[in-house]
Amino acid sequence: MMCTNGFNAAGVPLFKARSIKAFDRPIQSSFWAAGFSFSQGSLVKECSYLERIGDVFFGEEIYQMMQFWK
Secondary structure, three states: OEEEEEEOOOOOEEEEEOOOOOOOOOOOOOOOOHHHOOOOOHHHHHOOOOHHHOOOOOOHHHHHHHHHHO
16 A cells, blocks of 8 residues: 655655555555556546646656546
């Protein structure tokens, strides 16, 4: 599970992983990680990246998390 681990100099949250016990159903989490995202492909069409952002790496998961929430 992703947990916060402070903030960088620009105020962007930093994350760390935390182990959780095995579970038999999906659980809610406060954060989203691209490497652990399993959903229907329509999600990418509904919540795509903005073209004006260009190549994003650091912070792109925070942006996508906000897009999904909206």
